[in-house]
Amino acid sequence: MSFSGTVKEELAKQKLGARHCQIAEIAAIIRMCGGISVSRNDRFLLKIQTENLFVARKYFTLLQKTFNIEIELSIRQHHGEKRGRTYHLYVKKHEDALQILREIGIMKPDGKSYMDFAEDFELTETELLRRICCKRAFLRGAFLVTGSVTNPEKSYHLEFACTLEYHAEQIRKVLRSFGIEARMIQRKKYYVVYIKEGDGIVDVLNIMEAHQALMELENIRILKDMRNSLNRKVNCETANIYKTVNAAVKQIEDIRYIQDTIGFEELSEGLANMAEVRLANPDATLKELGMLLSPRMGKSGVNHRLKKLSEIADGLRCCKEEKHYD
Template identity: 45%
Template sequence: MSFASTTKKELTQLESRPCCQLAELSAMVRLNGKIVESDGRPILDIATENAAIARRMYTLTRKLFGVHAEVLVRKKMRLKKNNVYMVRVPFRVQEILQQLKIAEIGVQYKQSIDPELIRKTCCKRAYLRGAFLAAGSVNDPESNSYHLEIAVDGEPFAQSLLQLLNEFELNAKLIERKKLFVVYLKEGDKIIEFLNIIGAHQALLHFEDVRILKGMRNQVNRLVNCETANLNKTIHAAVRQVENIRLVEQMIGLENLPPHLKEVAELRLKYPEINLKELGAMLPGNVSKSGVNHRLRKLEEMAEKLKEGFAWPKKL
């Protein structure tokens, strides 16, 4: 089961007050409900591919309105051929839509969320929970990017949903995609806040655990990469220094170098793998890292001049 499916299953098991149940069901009907006519009377069909959500919609409809809806199951003919669960309300449709604050007269949907429906903070949370159950998705935290979205049709309603999300300071954004309007979150912290708002606490803990582990892995990788880069830099520098010293030894002879250069040259040839700090600790007087580097640069300058044909005197 995907992370999004697990999250939605958790949400369908939450208990809530009647006012919150009304707000949650209103969001699900507004986003997934469709009005069809049969024998001249309206019928409300609420569709979902998630059996737990269908059960939730059926239960809330019965609790709030005493209506025993029909539940139909169909198989999609395209793509994955998943089951589609249809919760069908064949009567009292206009009354139910009005109580859900979705329509005022008839069955024409309102273009925004009714303020009376989400007057309380708990109802705002419930409405967002219903919207996520109906049309939301969230990436698995193990994936390369964090992303949570709710896709709706109609820009005015999308703007209304965006405003509701941002009442909780979630920094939600809105884009248009394939004739739908998508309200989305991209920041891991904000997705965690959203999961907390809608009551998905188990999903929140899993998301946070994975995010912490990913952060630790990334930090370890950065440290390893940094150490590897420094090691490669040290090795390349040491190889270059040994080559320069070998040239000086061949052309001049290390015994003819000044004592301070002779000492560092001999140690570098003997210990090519150690860094400058360790090299300095082995020299008489415990020479600093910058002091060792200065002496090695002197040897490098001598080697460069020898390559250019400069004739050094035998004794320096």
């Protein structure tokens, strides 16, 4: 199962809260995934279609427990390229559909016909989402029908893909009320509200109370951070080794050039001693070279003498080039 599926399964299995929270979650599901049919004599029918079994179960249970009504369920099996099942749930009784539409804010409280629909109705401005617990429930419902989150092993990305722009803006407002700033883009026919930061995704999972998925994500983040930290240390140590090796190779080349041109006799006793120790110990570090000198010397002193030897070698090369030019 994908990480999105794991999150949705956890959300779908959560125990039902207070009635006002149930209505907030139903509002999100119907507004973003539901359909309303109106007959010629203004008889309403509510329907929802989903390929996710967890969403179908959640919607079925919510409506039954919240409104104590009958729900009709049908399952369509697909064959060929598009395999799988589609779950269709219906509220066919007009009075039941009317009650639901009023309570979730799609229809005006005293409405009786399709002319009384509250178009682009802002849930955030109603009592439906005044409570923090109801906002949590609303986000749970919205994620069940429009949400997805990538496998955190690969990347961090959580999104809500809505077919209507004002639904996407509504989700952004609810997230903003929890201090989360989500971005929005239009992708084909969808308005996508998304978060790409690991901390932000953790916050959203916490708000929706998907605590098991949150812990799984946090464990993955810790392991990824440890691996990244280890890789950085290995890369740093590797770079330092290359740097040390290259420096040692250059030092030995310079010392041998001095030996072949003027010999160590022309050097001071300290530099000659340094040159001999370096040639005899090509793999030694500066600290180890200092321990081999007599008297012993620190890293800075060893580095100073090696630099002096390199300067002498560079000077000899320049002289040779000038003579060759003449």
